[in-house]
Amino acid sequence: MGTRYLLGGRVCWQPFSSLAQNSDLVILTHENKLLCNLWAQYRLAGPRVALWGHGANLQGSSTSWRERFKRRTALQADWWFGYTELSRALILGNGFPAGRITVVDNAIDTLTLRKQCEAVLPEQLSAWRRQLGSAGNRIGVFLGSLYGEKRIDFLLDAASKIRARVPDFELVIVGTGPESGKVEAFCATNAWARYLGPLIGEQKAQVLALAHVMLNPGLVGLGILDSFVCQVPLVTTDCGLHSPEIAYLENGRNGAMTRDVMAEYVDVVVSLLVDGEYRAQLVAGCAASASRYTIDNMAHRFADGIMECLARPVHRSVS
Structure with missing residues (x-):
């Protein structure tokens, strides 16, 4: 049987x-x-x-x-x-x-993504900037599936508040799922936000190479390894939804976790966008964690x- x-x-x-x-x-x-x-x-x-x-x-x-x-x-x-x-x-x-x-x-196997990130060329980043119509250097990226536990409403509200404080902040959303329509509607009315749909391989690595910070106020799982490998610090919240891999996040060392409070989340993201020393500290932590959490x-x-x-x-x- x-x-x-x-x-x-x-x-x-x-x-x-x-x-x-x-x-x-x-x-x-x-x-x-x-x-x-x-x-x-x-x-x-x-x-x-x-x-x-x-x-x-x-x-x-x-x-x-x-x-x-x-x-x-x-x-x-x-x-x-x-x-x-x-x-x-x-x-x-x-x-x-x-x-x-x-x-x-x-x-999971992160070696391929590591090599793709290391291989990104300046002209590829320039091409992405032209495609996105990007004018600034402060880009936040969301990378993942678009469903309830990812807290897309919180993400979009936070992005608006960040933009109000950092005028050249831009949001790029990569992924697909049941709440993609919500993202498309937001991007249609906010020229500084772009929805790219799902990306894999070299395209994913190139978009991550553009990013200043990774935003995910909801469920965090193995996607945290993308943050480490591409050295893009992740900011999340203590939302009570995370998978076990959230244990890899060391607050203030390789990423940031705030209380589940909008104002605190926005404050930390803004700090990462404007404080080069703070961001450099987290980037170094990402690199160290990328070497530890391997298959x-x-x-x-x-x-x-x-x-x-x-x-x-x-x-x-x-x-």
Whole structure:
């Protein structure tokens, strides 16, 4: 019997017992809908069982039955591979032992983007400026999907307030999604704002090379790596929506996080636009973080965690 999705995709039956029986270690993503995980966690006596995940649904309600169930099953493992240090805190909060957690520092391959950023030529930037009709050097860029958790309304309101204080500020929005119409309408009535739709590869790198600051007052995830690799400091808010990778942001060192207060957000962005020393400090932090959060480093941490897990006795109880 193969994989089957039930109840409109809310649960998944993915039998893997024949593959797991003779294994030394089974690593499972920690998701409520994966029913066969429960068999491995509670009944599989041979291999060690490790969980991989965020540590919680960071966009969910901590009091929901789904999250209560998830916190319980999080304890039934021999090892945990957490995405980031934020994940470690969540896993520890469930009562899982600290000595059985590996933080992998979740990443994607950023080498290509790094090379594309390094290869950007002055004439390419000039061509983009002509295309955008850009007159200033203070450009803020939003890069990502356009949906509710990104808080596009906050972004556009903040951009207007920044423009009122920094007359040559310009906004460039890259991405697509359900709220793209809202962005198009805003740009149609504000000549200093441009919507480019989705960009990838060299075009994405070139637009980021134009930018002075990256704006995202809503959910931040792996996109923070774009900020680091292209050395464009990110400014976000403590909005309670972020993915685990927000743990990589060190406020005042490689980016900035304000309280979820419009005036504070605008103040910090304006400071970055007008204070060259402050921006240089964050750019240097971005460069250092780009070297730390790489897929190679993630793979090394993952491999080390596997070896540590195999060297330790079984932790979970099996009935």
